[in-house]
Amino acid sequence: MRTNDKLSPTLSLTRRLRTTFVLLLLTAAMQALAQQPAQSRVDQLTDAQVEEFYRRAQASGLNEMQIETYAMSQGYTLDDIAKMRKRIANIRSQTSRPGSQTGIRGNNRLNNRGNTGTRGNVNEPSMESGRMLPDDLSQRDDSLQLLPRQDTVRKLRVFGASLFENASLSFEPNLRIATPRNYIVGPDDEISIDISGAASDNFQLRVTPEGTVKVPNVQPIFVSGLTIEQAEQRIIARLRKAGYQGLGVPGSGIDANVALTNIRSIRVTLVGEVVRPGTYTISSLGSAFNALYLAGGPNPETGSFRKISVIRGNRVVRTIDLYNFVLHADQRDNIRLQDQDVIRVADYETHVELTGEVRRPAIFELLPGETLKTLLSFAGGFGDDAYRASITLRRNTSRERQMVSITEDQIATFIPQRGDKYFVGKILERYENRVQVAGAVMRPGDYALGQGLETVRQLITRAEGLRKDAFTNRATIIRERPDMDHENLSFDLGKLMRGEIADISLVSQDSLTVFSIRDLREEYYVTIEGAVNKPDTIEFVNNMSVADLIAKAGGFQEGAKPTLIEVARRIRQDSVGIRTTMQEVYRFSVDPNLRITQFEGGPGTGSGGSSAFRLQPFDIVYVRTSANYEPQRQVHVYGEIMQPGNYVIFNREERIADLIRRAGGLKPEAYLSGAQYRRKGQLVGNDLRNLLTDPGGEENLLLKEGDTLFIPRRSEVVYIQGAVLNQSSVSYKADYNFNDYITESGGFTENARQSKAYVVYPNGRKDRTRRFLWANLRPNVEPGSTIVVPFRPDDDRNLSPTERIGIFSLIGTLAATTATVLINVLR
Known part of the structure; x- marks a missing residue:
């Protein structure tokens, strides 16, 4: 029965205030969510704009701190600056990968050209309607977007550039060979003169800066600019006049040998489109390829690999085509350099791309007059799966691009142009005259x-x-x-x-x-299970008996019962109505010679009995095990026991106490309260302290195979873990309780769940703290126990400062409203 008293209006007012409080709380939460910051300004920038910012910052010469100060003055926050750093780092890591074509990489050519003011990057951003976009995107108007683009994502290499990136190929001259007879002698060369025969002498002569060598008691001999052979003739002629009569004349009995024992260094200069232009000091036996390698070779972006001039005395003495060496190992252009030679690498004139089904897809350089057939020879010819009937060409015109199809007949006469991109397709994965045969024929295919x-x-x-x-x-x-x-x-x-x-x-x-x-039809098989050596499912073979199948299964196991063998067979023939039996079962007995005698057959066994019984597809043969056959089952006991080791379970009623008695009993140091009993590797919490005095207790478990009993010594240590100030191990004291051990470890931490603390005893049992009224009833502590104090879980639902302010403001408003309402009610 509902009653109205003085408290009823107050209760109704309390319910209304509670509803109002919830509504105001939800309103404050929505306002807090609405105050979340908008998308960062850095997130609104495209990669092209970030790249442009990075370039301008590099070109300005400002350091990183000055750039950040400038950014903050433009309204960027510290979070924005951190995001900008991360995006720039990501873009720089992408541009450092092989084949990257992003805009930041373009400054490399600027540095190599000696800061000429020309950016060598084809992907410079362009301005369109206040936005920065790459040229190939802002200026492209491809009306055939559905056609697959043949432009490769990975940038092609310039053919021949890898020659100068091979660390094992340096073109260093061999200084241990005989001096070439056409070697030109110059200052700082050292010439050895060895006189033998009727007279004996030896001179080591160095060519002076004036180009002469000085033999004792002989006027200086000018040899600079002569070949080593000419210098030898001039020196011997002077020595002959100086007193060595008949020197070098056949039959005179006095011979002279002139050799170059030390060669000079020369200086050559490499200019033009090389990776590292400059003047290099090399051996006088050095060749043009040696100097090119030292300078990093032609610049793959701008330099020519086929028009490299060797200039000597302001005259071109050789024009080098590196393709002859790369493709044909022709070293005729690898001439020996002389002092003050200049090697100039010109700009390339025609670069074309050849990709697809060719052996060496790359960017190739062509000279005037060379045809598409020449280009294919540079690429090693067509690949094995190349579609040769037509080659696709993308050619640049004065305004846009053009598609051209080149037939096989036009290859020999077609002249490539600068910027051409050729693609060789792949033949179709089909045959024009193929038929197939499969299945039950002798040679399918x-x-x-x-x-x-x-x-x-x-x-x-x-x-x-x-x-x-x-x-x-x-x-x-x-x-x-x-x-x-x-x-x-x-x-x-x-x-x-x-x-x-x-x-x-x-x-x-x-x-x-x-x-x-x-x-x-189904795949036919028969199965044998039970007490055989190799139970298996094997392919069905006609005319197979039960004995044959037992023999294939390796014969009977030791515990087999040959007098009880069953064969389960599917019911195949249809019958009227539903049969009560689902399978046909046949039972056999067997003698030691695997002769089967049928003693109970199913329907349709015929008059032949067991001798005529043959297996049918899907039969299952069961070989039963003898009822009294049991393999040995063992348990293991170790620790403080008289006779530790493995023990067999000899009856079905044997228990833990029986195992201890069979093992000779306990040693004096045994601590039965801490005994650990494991089954299948898992510790079974079991208190065995009263096991020997009360064998009928529930703790005296029946033994099972694989059980393990460990009886330790009495432990004198107690372990304290978890939310305590000092996790440690302390010695056991009989007069200590739970709280005393907590005090030993420094007490609880602030985030400790004291009411959930528990003790793990050495025998695997656990005991927890119990709550009675306002007090915590702590578990007992025994030797070897572990005290565990759990941590309080972290509260991941902390309110943000904005939410806290909103809630406090709401509570204050609600309190003022409540006070006003109560005052009005009390009046």
């Missing part, structure tokens, strides 16, 4: 349709005929229609092969399938 193989019978004859398991009542042909759909053609293969129906003509892409009788 692909065959060529043509004269002598035009019909189904001819195809089967070519496949060496049908197999014996062929299903001849039906075969199928899968044929491709003109619209590339497929249709199925079925026919009686037996009648066709006997000539009773007309032979069927084949067309290209036909696929003939001859079924096997095994394809039209």
